[in-house]
Amino acid sequence: MNISDLVNYVAPEVPGCNVLAIEQSIMEAARSFCAATWVWEHDTSAWIRAGKDTGAIRVPTDMSVLGIVSWESEQTSEPPILYPGGYVRVRRDVTSDTKYTLTVAIQPDRSETEIPDWLDDQYREAIVAHAKHSLLMLPGKDWTNPGRAQPLYQIYRDAVNSTKRDRNTNRMRGVMRVRIPGVN
Numbered sequence: 001m002n003i004s005d006l007v008n009y010v011a012p013e014v015p016g017c018n019v020l021a022i023e024q025s026i027m028e029a030a031r032s033f034c035a036a037t038w039v040w041e042h043d044t045s046a047w048i049r050a051g052k053d054t055g056a057i058r059v060p061t062d063m064s065v066l067g068i069v070s071w072e073s074e075q076t077s078e079p080p081i082l083y084p085g086g087y088v089r090v091r092r093d094v095t096s097d098t099k100y101t102l103t104v105a106i107q108p109d110r111s112e113t114e115i116p117d118w119l120d121d122q123y124r125e126a127i128v129a130h131a132k133h134s135l136l137m138l139p140g141k142d143w144t145n146p147g148r149a150q151p152l153y154q155i156y157r158d159a160v161n162s163t164k165r166d167r168n169t170n171r172m173r174g175v176m177r178v179r180i181p182g183v184n
Contacts (some may be wrong), residue, residue, distance in 0.1 A: 001120040003027050003113050009128045014135045014143040022135065023113070029130035030115050031107045033123055033156075034066070037163040038105035040119065041069055046080065046088045048098045054089045055080075057104060062112050066105040073100050126159030 003023045010022050034040045048055035059065055068082050075098045080088035088100060108115060129152040136149035
């Protein structure tokens with residue numbers, strides 16, 4: 001879904017605000033929701049070559065990695081650690097080529113103009129509420145209204161907490177996986 005399709009959900013709360021500012025606020029709200037909940041996952045892999053301690057994660061260029069949700073490796077029980085710039089790192093150099101199969105939490109880059117339909121379908125209310133809140137809290141604007149902004153932020157926080165609670169419950173039921181050779 002294109003971010004511009006959500007402008008009409010925000011614009012009535014902020015009369016006089018330009019469309020570009022509204023679109024930017026919506027994208028920041030979507031990024032914030034993804035960062036707070038880790039709801040958007042991407043399956044990928046990373047190789048760490050023998051004698052090295054880092055390997056690159058493959059994710060779409062318009063995404064940024066937030067963290068590792070789960071991992072598996074046939075070669076090692078050494079957990080990978082997320083390293084800035086789309087890399088995983090292990091504590092010491094590996095002695096043989098090591099492949100990690102990873103599920104990582106991602107968010108769209110700031111320059112993106114699209115979010116997946118499922119994110120819009122399931123979390124539109126929270127994203128739109130946060131975008132409205134951000135714009136209503138801008139000082140010195142004709143539409144500034146902190147009193148109206150606070151209930152909108154509560155809608156967003158409630159959605160974040162509910163999503164995190166649901167995801168944690170699912171992980172406790174066995175969805176999270178970490179495979180350690182010789183143990184599983």
